[in-house]
Amino acid sequence: MYLGIDTSNYRTSICLIDADGTVLLDRRWLVPVAPGAVGARQSEAVFFHLRTLGRAAAEIRAALSGRRLRAVAASARPRPVEGSYMPVFEVGRAFGRFLAAGAGVPFYETTHQEGHIAAFDRLEASGPFWTLHLSGGTTELLDVAPVPGGYRIAVRGGTRDVTVGQLIDRIGVRLGCPFPAGPCLEALARQAEEKAARAIAVPVRSSDGAVHLSGSEAALLRAIERGAPAAAVARATEAAVARAIEKIVLGGAKEVRPLVLVGGVVANAFIRRRVEERLGRRFPLRFAPPELAGDNGCGVAWIARARERLGHPSDEPPAEAPPAVEALGGRRNGKHELTDGA
Numbered sequence: 001m002y003l004g005i006d007t008s009n010y011r012t013s014i015c016l017i018d019a020d021g022t023v024l025l026d027r028r029w030l031v032p033v034a035p036g037a038v039g040a041r042q043s044e045a046v047f048f049h050l051r052t053l054g055r056a057a058a059e060i061r062a063a064l065s066g067r068r069l070r071a072v073a074a075s076a077r078p079r080p081v082e083g084s085y086m087p088v089f090e091v092g093r094a095f096g097r098f099l100a101a102g103a104g105v106p107f108y109e110t111t112h113q114e115g116h117i118a119a120f121d122r123l124e125a126s127g128p129f130w131t132l133h134l135s136g137g138t139t140e141l142l143d144v145a146p147v148p149g150g151y152r153i154a155v156r157g158g159t160r161d162v163t164v165g166q167l168i169d170r171i172g173v174r175l176g177c178p179f180p181a182g183p184c185l186e187a188l189a190r191q192a193e194e195k196a197a198r199a200i201a202v203p204v205r206s207s208d209g210a211v212h213l214s215g216s217e218a219a220l221l222r223a224i225e226r227g228a229p230a231a232a233v234a235r236a237t238e239a240a241v242a243r244a245i246e247k248i249v250l251g252g253a254k255e256v257r258p259l260v261l262v263g264g265v266v267a268n269a270f271i272r273r274r275v276e277e278r279l280g281r282r283f284p285l286r287f288a289p290p291e292l293a294g295d296n297g298c299g300v301a302w303i304a305r306a307r308e309r310l311g312h313p314s315d316e317p318p319a320e321a322p323p324a325v326e327a328l329g330g331r332r333n334g335k336h337e338l339t340d341g342a
Contacts (some may be wrong), residue, residue, distance in 0.1 A: 001016055001017070001018055001019075001024070001064055001067050001068060001069050001070060002016070002017050002018075002019075002069075002070055002071050002072075002073070002301045002302075002304040002305040002308065003015070003016050003060065003069060003071075003072045003073070003096070003099065003297075003301060003304065004016075004017075004072075004073050004074070004115070004297040004298060004299065004300030004301030004302070004303070004304055005053075005072070005073070005074040005075070005092040005095060005096045005297055005300060006074070006075045006092060006112060006115055006295055006296065006297045006299075006300050007045075007049040007053070007074075007075065007088050007089055007091045007092035007095075008045075008075070008086075008088060008089075008112055008137075008295045009031065009039060009040060009042065009045050009086065009088050009136075009137065010030065010031055010136065010180060010264075010294070010295050011028045011029060011030055011031060011294070011295040011296075012028070012029045012031070012048065012049050012052040012053060012056070013027070013028045013029075013295055013296050013297035014026075014027050014028075014053075014056050014059075014060065014297045015027075015296060015297035015298040015300065015301040016060065016063050016064070016301065017298065017301045017302065017305060018067075019070075019305075021122060021302060021305060023298055023301075024063055025059065025060070025063040026296065026297070026298055027056065027059060027297075028294075028295070028296060028297075029048075029052045030180075031044070031045045031048050031049075032044075032048065033178070033179040033180075035178070036173065037173075037179060038166075038169055038170055038173050038179055039136070039169070039179060042086065042087045042088060043087075045088045046087055046088055046090075046091055049088060049091040049092065050091055053091065053092070053095045057099075060099075069099075069103045069105055070105055070305075070308050071100070071105050071106045071107070071108065071304040071305070071307065071308035072096045072097075072099050072100040072103075072105060072106075072107050072108070072304060073096065073107070073108040073109070073110055073300045073301065073303050073304035073307070074089075074092040074093045074095070074096035074097075074107075074108075074109065074110070074300060075089050075092055075093075075110055075111055075112040075114075075115050075300055076089050076090075076092070076093040076109040076110065076111065077089050077111050077112070078111060078112045078113060078137060078138070079111055079112070079113045079138065079140075080111045080113065080114060080151075080153055081155075084111070089112065093109060097317065100314070105308075106307070106308055106312070106313065106314035107314050107315060108303065108304055108307045108308075108312065108314070108315050109315045110150065110300055110303045112295075113133055113138065113140075113142075113153070114150060114151055114153070114299070114303065115296075115297070115299035115300040115303065116133060116135070116262040116263055116288070116295075116299060117131055117133075117142075117144060117151060117260070117262060117299065118151075118299035118300070118302045118303050119262065119288060119292040119296055119298050119299030119302070120260055120262055120286065120288040120289075120292065120299075121146075121260065122302045123146065123149070123150070123302055123303065123306040125144075125146045126146070127146070127257075128143065128144060128145045128146075128257060129144055129257050129258040129259070129260055130142065130143065130144065130156075130249070130253050130257050130258065130259040130260065130283070131144045131153075131259075131260045131261075131262060132245065132248065132249065132259065132260070132261045132262070132263075133262055133263050134163075134164050134165065134245070134261060134262070134263035134264070134265035134266055135163070135165045135263035135264050135265060135294075135295075136163065136165035136166055136169055136180065136264065137163065137165070137166075138158075138163060138165075138263070139158045139159040139163040139164045139165070139211075139244075139248070140155050140157070140158035141155070141156045141157035141158055141248050141249060141252040141253060142154070142155060142156065143155075143156050144260075148306075148310050149303065149306045149307040149310050149312055150303060150306075150307070156209075156252035156253065156254075157209050157210065157211075157248045157249075157251050157252030157253075158210060158211070158248060159210065159211050159212070159213055159244065159248070160210035160211065160212050161212050161213060161214045162212075162213040162214050162216075162217055163213075164213070164241045164244055164245070164265050165180075165182075165263070165264060165265050166213075167213050167216060167217055167220075167237060167240070167241060168181055168182050168185055168237060168238075168241065168265065168268075169181045169182070170217060171185065171217070171220050171221070171224075171233065171234070171237045172184055172185035172188075172234070172237075174221065174224055175188060175224065175230045175233060175234060176230070180264065182264055182265065182267065182268060183267075185234045185237060185238070186234075186238070186268050186269070186270065188230055188231050188234040189231060189234035189235040189237070189238050189270060190231075191231040192229070192231035192232045192234060192235035193229070193231070193232065194235070196228070196229055196231075196232035197231075197232040197233075197235035197236045197239065198236075199228075199232070200219070200220070200223045200228055200232060200233060200236040201219060202216050202219045202220060202236050202237075202239070202240040203215050203216060203219060204216055204240055204243045204244050204247060206247045206248075206251060209251050209252060211244045211247050211248050211251075213240070213244060216240045216244070220233055220236060220237055220240070223236065235270070238268060238270045238271055238274075239274070241265065241268075241271055242270075242271050242274035242275055242278070245261075245271070245275055245279075246275070246278045246279060249279055249283070250279075250282075253283065256282065256283060256284075257283070257284075258283070258284045258285075258286055259279065259283040259284065259285050259286065260286045260287075260288070261275070261285070261286070261287050261288065262288040262293065263288075263293060263294070264293055264294035264295065265293075266287055266288050266290075266293040267290040267293040267294060272287055
């Protein structure tokens, strides 16, 4: 049995799989957010993870039901790049290391982004592929090459200011949706009259290989202030996200390979359909299933399984202390990882 843990700014997630990779336990708890707020503070999410994982221990024990735990893995940071850090992931890492030490099994560190990829791929790809990671904290086009027990990843494009997930959440909350706003905004958009939605001009600008959505956000907020129908604004938001995806892919994917789309935004049916219409003839498209598009622990569990089967040694504790705890409640200039959902 293999346990995966992910503690993002959106959810506490645990997943237990067997030796064949079959999911036996998949539990996710949404981090509570105050009405009208666009995301939880890091300190709030950290304390929620601490309380939730303590209760989750009983569910893990029940699911094991006497069977042997072979390895534990946890998302230790948002992305596999230098300097990527969010305090929320320290909770999952500490909990996972403690469980693994108590059970006498290997503990493996991975990243939230690699967990998203593995939730679709299950580490079964035989060659390189493109991945578009679309979530509240990240919008990146990734050049992904499988390596034993994980991936080698290079960023080839993305958004420079506002992520597509942030755009959906910010506009959705302004329209009265709870955070995270994706499901509510999608339901609202289904009520839109297409003519009214097309009447809302939303620019999607790009430069230097990156897409900029701050102007898109401003245009949508102006439409709300002018009294445009909420459903039309929601549909215009989805359309802007789909155009941004098209620009990112065409600007950065320089060769034809499978294109895998992961992250919570992928659960939106209109966006998936529009992307298929615009990009399906150029790239073999693969979408994470809606139930695994958002934050989950299953990709992390599949990484634990792959590394243990390869005989990877347990990851050692970090030699250096994490960034100062003051960051828990504050913002770090230029570092979205400290404030936005991963």
